[in-house]
Amino acid sequence: MTGALDVVEARPEHAEAMADVIRRSFGARPVLDPPSSAPQETAEAVRATIETSGGLLALRRGRPVGALLYDETRPGLLGLRRVSVDPEVQARGIASALVGVAEDTAEERGKDGVWIHVREELPATVRFWRQRRYETVGQEGPLLVLGKTLWLSRELPDAESTQRFAGTLAGLLQAGDVLVMTGGLGAGKTTFTQGLGEALGVRGPITSPTFVIARNHPSLVGGPALVHVDAYRLGGALELDDLDLDTSVEDAVTVVEWGEGLAEHLAESWLEVRLERRLPREDDPLGTAVEHEGGDDTRVITVRPHGPRWVGVPLRSTLLA
Missing domain, CATH: 3.40.50.300 (P-loop containing nucleotide triphosphate hydrolases)
Known part of the structure; x- marks a missing residue:
């Protein structure tokens, strides 16, 4: 994207900024049982994911405000992990922009669809994905598995x-x-x-x-x-x-x-x-x-x-x- 909000392909040097966005985003969510590991995300783990699978960084007027990591473990599908937006700038379309670019990336990589884990206890998050035509395809403990086949x-x-x-x-x-x-x-x-x-x-x-x-x-x-x-x-x-x-x-x-x-x-x-x-x-x-x-x-x-x-x-x- 261009203008006030830019979504760029993540590079290893973005790892610290992305880890910071992830920690702040997940840290602002309600405490869940079992708790998410995202508030303790490290730059080293983010860098390793960027180097193997990739990800996205959202910048608003040059400042990191959103992050997303890819997961290539499921054949034919692109997984989305740690979809995060800085709590100070939420509800401004940043998450939607990240997801839109991620779906374009799935097409470019020859994938049939996209999947993501979502906590069932977060109805607003579940609603966000359902509004984007993601469907429940399974459950793994407290996590719903949502998926979408691309057109x-x-x-x-x-x-x-x-x-x-x-x-x-x-x-x-x-x-x-x-x-x-x-x-x-x-x-x-x-x-x-x-x-x-x-x-x-x-x-x-x-x-x-x-x-x-x-x-x-x-x-x-x-x-x-x-x-x-x-x-x-x-x-x-x-x-x-x-x-x-x-x-x-x-x-x-x-x-x-x-x-x-x-x-x-x-x-x-x-x-x-x-x-x-x-x-x-x-x-x-x-x-x-x-x-x-x-x-x-x-x-x-x-x-x-x-x-x-x-x-x-x-x-x-x-x-x-």
Whole structure:
């Protein structure tokens, strides 16, 4: 970050300043049983972590005000330790800035997600992480283990690559999964669903269900059925409820086109899948403009996981391979 607040990659020479921030931050918290070791953090231990895994230092007008250490012990995940903010400058977005940069670092390191230990007795701290879509994935003594799977985006040059991408995603799906799809007319939502259905081994053909609203494609290989819904003509979530999809959601993979704002309640967890057509314009030589109709078949797909089902699932390493 730039300006009054800067978040920089920690270097060994930052160890003393970071240890001081950690001690003051954790020292200001309520006394817990068993007590945290953070108020006794040493510069030597911080330096050793920086040298092996790294970390972040937050500076406000050049003064150290926040710190965070990384943990690389869990395969495919980046752990966050000693997330600390100087008590004198809390509630100014410093912790959020640290976490945002840490999540960017996880992406750069090729990680699928992020995890952290949080004391259950600190509800405000638990709430901070939940507001950032971290889900409880376990408990180790007094510590909750919270995790978050990172979202991803990639370019798909043609319809065939869209179907292949969907086929790869199908390998991660199971009965009960819900995909909420968004994208303009001709963006490739049905093309994507065709690739999904082929990989799942369901009875076809899969076509746009616009005029029948929903189609059920049973499995031909003993796996989950595919329920394909087009919510374009529905007036709201109540009309979606009238389809009684909840009777089949647990036993099927459910895909809802035009489902944003309507279908998220069908399950505790869901995948948000957004497809957009990318069409270069004369005034956009790099092809960064996104168009929804016309032009070539190039698409940009974005997949965002929601809910505890997707914590720990290797979305990025599987879909970006």
